Amino acid sequence: MSSDLKTFIKGRGSNSNITGRFEKTQSHLEDEYAYEATYEAQIHTEVRYEQAKSLITSNTSPDVPFRLSVNPYRGCEHGCIYCFARPSHAYIDLSPGLDFETKLTAKINAPNVFERELCNIRYQCQPIALGINTDAYQPIEKQLNITRSLLEIAYQYKQPISLITKSALITRDLSLLEKMAAENLVQVAISITTLDNDLKRILEPRTASGHTRLNLVKALSERRIPTTVLAAPVIPFVNDHELESIVHQSAEAGAQSAHYIMLRLPHEVAPLFTDWLHTHLPDRAEHVLSRIKDMRGGQLYDSQFGKRMTGEGIYADLIRQRFHLAIKKTGLSGERMLPLDCSLFRIPPKSGDQLSLI
Template sequence: MQPSNTTPPIKGRGTSSTMAGRFATQISVADDWNSSPRHPRTQLRFERAKSIISRNNSPDVPFSLSLNPYRGCEHGCTYCFARPSHSYLDLSPGLDFETRITLKTNADELFEQELQRPGYRCEPIALGMNTDAYQPFEKQYGMTRRLLSIALAYRQPISLITKSSLILRDIDILSEMARLRLVHVAISVTTLDNELKRCLEPRTASGAMRLQVIKRLSEAGIPVTALIAPVIPLLNERELEHLVAAVADAGAESASYILLRLPHEVAPLFIDWLYQHYPDRAGHIIKRLEDMRGGRLYDNRYGHRMRGNGIFADLIRQRFSLALRKHQLPARRQTSLDSSQFQPPTRSGQQLGLF
């Protein structure tokens, strides 16, 4: 497969492509939100959502309920599996995904309303699974912190995944939730190579900083899993054993990995990125990916999409398993979140019943 995008990379962005999404009804090349195509500004939009908790029935992800306060992600990870979601908004899964961000301004209100619903049955909720709940705008708006405060008040268990050091801002809430067995955190660690990180995940914390985040969360008694993802053959794959050793040393209680996934528009975006930044090995990487996906770039079958198959996928599995054993890390987190404590707090003006 040859690249479709001929524009040069944009510093600080994961892609320079403005490709239309698969549901596009119109295609635009410029407007007033972006005064310079070489230095696009990030625009935050505000939305009052109609609902906030999503249900998932995939058998190969460890949650059934999720909550996402943001759409799009300024972190700009080139490979992000959530990029195609911008296609539903008639926006590009390329540059728009990382420069047109939406904040659900009533996410906290809707969350509390859902928890107060008479028929609500408590089970762990995954926060920020689609796009990072600790992306840059969170520092200013604090929606994720408000959601965590509500979860703590209601004793609602939460799982989090992030690449950001901003999570340390909320260590006070998280440590109290951890004491009550109400939270588990996963920190995604993709590479310790700063040059690779700068073009692959341009606006995320460095690998070294993510190790510090694992260390500080662990020291605060907050259970942390390291997610080595995505594993990209012939790119960050060479770091696999080193990454396992580093997260173990930082205090992670477990570790897992996910093979690079290229659903829908992510495939052409990633291929463009490969030829822009690693033209000498792009063809080899693409062929290796196809070897691990049954001759295709992506296999969406449950049980296969996260790990791949074939000799090269098996080799990664074996290497990862050996590294875990060497550093005495389990492959899955041991923390069991406690849903039995769920209790809506007494609201102002309400009187508790005597019986």
Template sequence: MPTLPPRGRGTASNPHNRFAPTRSETEDDGWYQEEAPPCRATEVRRETAKTVISRNQSPDVGFDRSINPYRGCEHGCIYCFARPSHAYWDLSPGIDFETRLIAKTNLAERLEEELSKPGYVPQPIALGINTDAYQPLEREQRLTRQALEILLRFRHPLHIITKGSLIVRDLDLLEELASLNLVSVAFSLTTLDNELKRIMEPRTAAPAARLRAMRTLHEHGVPVSALCAPMIPMINDSELESLLEAARDNGARSAGYVLLRLPLEIAELFEEWLQAHFPERAAHVMSLIRQSRGGKNYDSRFGARMRGEGVFADLLEKRFRLAVRRLGLNQRDYGGLDCSLFSVPRAQMSLF
């Protein structure tokens, strides 16, 4: 049986990243040696970033630029599509991704510079897309709040996706941004079951806490939506309608979903997680995933990677469309965010 992860972590393993030039394997040489426990403490490194606005041309997402204050994520979601990005830092997508974090401590300075460049054309920025901008580390680093303060001063529109209830801390800024039609917030909802949440995404906010945060933002005029992502066959897909109904009851006006994605090292980590927590249905889960991905663990084609194909994927999409129509969760984009207010703040000229 696979080793269960330490409490509060998503995985117990630390596989080599795909760029590692060498690999080591443990061999029994006959001498007793106590095995070193996996790293559990969170380590934070400081990064001096050259740029903080990332660009993309993906037709599968509704934005062309994003800001990620942190690399790695303490939330520990086993399925996180950002895990493979840790390999670029010669770190493992496994427990390294959850415990060896990198903070872009000069984010505010770089963001102001990039927004102030001549010829910059504003479009909504997605905040915290690769890793959650409201993960626990944000309580002490406050990089996300700094970004919000700058975006408000520049009157720059933004979208936020989070699983963290810490977002309520910044209600003052979000409320002012919303009054100018400059912000929307999507809460990622995966389950209403606290025990499933604990093993699937251990350090995220509890389902009830996320819904309370959604309700609070809605009551203060901040437009909120729900993103049921990922939907995992035979793990949480049965909750789709319940998640959408809970979101509607707490102020959401639109919703989306994503079928589980398993690119690169995530497939190995996810299968190990299945064997540790759901051994009796692991084979069935992986069979349904491969049926939806052309017989493979993952299909990276644009247009297919978010939804999948085949009988299971088609049924999931039909269920989503019916539920959205029944619950009135089809009010898209709230009329769109306003890009016309953008302006570069001018420094007050000295009187001397």
């Protein structure tokens, strides 16, 4: 494939529809022109509607600050080339490459399922992370309003919610989030990868700019909505030099705390990111990959708890020291935000419910 063809699609993170790891066969096009026609056909975003059987999922990972999560969408149009969720598309027989950012699934009945699960007699209230696998505020949310409906239900039930996003669409829900925050029912994390627009356009093409995200931090903080910033992912020789600037400007914008996550390359993300490097940053591609391996025991990825988010070795230690020095200078907290309040949870009365005799 020619270099011109590799950069043909603008506004997409991946340059290929890499075969998922569960595929038993692989198909190859014989003619470059036939490939180009297929390539062009995958520019447009397709949305499939799914009737979800369940919604609240649980995990036991000690590396994440939540046990329960809800994801209203599969795939993400933001197109971040580094996204750890890309491999999940292989489970539905789609590519973690272009398919992940162009063939999306919306769990159209998510609000009904969410309410049903909150009403389940076995449900015990604890904070739920909303939009963890893929961004709950990605572009299709503007039309579908699934995330908005989930938040409205959470507020009715006094169900605590944590959100992570890199989308300006969250400002649509500021009034609702402000009400939830007043009762300690919500926290928001804004992910800021880079403040360099030229880098953002190729690294995470359909996301808000870094400075727009700083404005989100300011808007949330002005509404007294607890807000943290994730400098994530930190990529050697790509955006690592911005770490202190992101922390400093986040503090100025009103963030209460900040955290960072080192680049993770699980499963198909590794070849996709490698291809991205050779396409966009060929002069330093091998240098970047070599430093990643230094942090991951000689491999591009290490899935061990306690290491996968931060890496290990001299470079990982240097990033850790730089980050802690930066938050110390700015006065930001590097600790998790205060726990949300689960004591208010209740199942609201429905029309026709029998009144209490007491």
